[in-house]
Amino acid sequence: MPGVEGRREGHHPGAKAFHWITALAVLGLLGVGLWMTGLPLGLLKFKVYGWHKWIGLVVLVLTVARLWWRWRHPPPALPGALPGWERRAAHAAHWTLFFLLLAMPISGWLMNSAAGVGLYWFGYVPIPDLVPPDPDLFETLRTVHRVLSRLLMAVVALHIGAVVYHDVLRRDGIFRRMWLSGER
Ligand code: HEM
Ligand code: HEM
Numbered sequence: 001m002p003g004v005e006g007r008r009e010g011h012h013p014g015a016k017a018f019h020w021i022t023a024l025a026v027l028g029l030l031g032v033g034l035w036m037t038g039l040p041l042g043l044l045k046f047k048v049y050g051w052h053k054w055i056g057l058v059v060l061v062l063t064v065a066r067l068w069w070r071w072r073h074p075p076p077a078l079p080g081a082l083p084g085w086e087r088r089a090a091h092a093a094h095w096t097l098f099f100l101l102l103a104m105p106i107s108g109w110l111m112n113s114a115a116g117v118g119l120y121w122f123g124y125v126p127i128p129d130l131v132p133p134d135p136d137l138f139e140t141l142r143t144v145h146r147v148l149s150r151l152l153m154a155v156v157a158l159h160i161g162a163v164v165y166h167d168v169l170r171r172d173g174i175f176r177r178m179w180l181s182g183e184r
Contacts, residue, residue, distance in 0.1 A: 009076060009173075009177065010076065010177045010178075011076065011177050012073050015073065015075060015178075016180055018062060018066040018069065018070075022063065022066070022101065025055055025059050025062075026101070026152070026156070027156075029055060029059070029104075030152065030153060032048060032051075032052055033052060035048075036048045036052060053112060053119060054121055054122050056105045056108050056109075057105055057109065057127070059101060059104070060101075060106065063098065063101040063102055063105075064102075078090060079172050079173070081172065093158060096155050097152075097156070100148060100151065100152045100155065103148050104145070104152060107141055107144045107145040107148055108145055109127070109130060110131060111138060111141035111142055111144075111145055112127075112129075113129035113131045113133075114131050114133060114135075114137040114138035114141055115133065115138045116132075116133025
């Protein structure tokens with residue numbers, strides 16, 4: 001067991017599992033979200049919307065669990081050589097991502113509630129409505145969900161760009177800290 005908690009070089013395997021499962025789900029949700037809204041009304045659209053909502057709620061549960069887990073297992077400190085502005089940028093980007101990982105599914109859940117269409121998680125677990133049906137509120141929440149999704153796309157692009165910059169140009173091992181086979 002290398003290092004003191006929070007001081008090791010790489011991320012904890014638990015943090016890696018949360019990160020990569022969430023990243024896969026979110027990249028999928030963003031792509032499917034963009035595609036599904038253009039589908040013609042029909043069974044395919046109905047099914048894809050269902051899966052989008054179910055996986056979106058999985059991300060909500062994973063993120064709440066992840067934040068609790070992260071509080072119990074603080075991530076390793078950033079490499080000492082990193083300039084102050086890069087540290088601040090990394091923290092700001094990561095906390096914006098955490099905020100959006102909560103705000104995206106909650107805005108979707110609120111939107112679904114305002115639409116009054118009901119929701120059974122994976123077809124079985126009844127999900128309570130957060131607000132009563134309200135067409136105006138539904139339209140507002142639909143816009144909120146779309147605008148937040150664009151912000152999420154921008155921050156994820158920035159995040160991936162930053163990782164590539166660190167790995168290719170700076171070679172400071174930032175990617176290896178999070179990659180599955182990287183050191184702990
Ligand atoms: C991390 C979680 C989520 C992400 C990244 C995400 C992403 C997206 C994106 C990119 C769109 C397309 C927006 C557009 O271009 O108009 C969308 C639409 C939609 N999302 Fe999500 N979503 C998430 C969670 C949820 C959840 C939990 C629900 C409901 C319980 C939901 C319900 C919807 C619905 C109903 C639409 C279609 C809105 C329309 O027809 O205009 N989403 N989502
Ligand atoms: C191919 C895509 C991605 C790559 C290569 C990647 C890579 C990384 C790396 C290397 C770190 C660790 C940085 C460090 O050690 O300080 C990290 C952290 C993080 N990533 Fe990603 N990431 C990707 C996609 C995503 C996505 C889609 C999300 C969520 C929307 C996300 C959210 C986060 C968060 C919140 C952290 C901070 C973790 C913490 O402090 O506990 N990442 N990512």
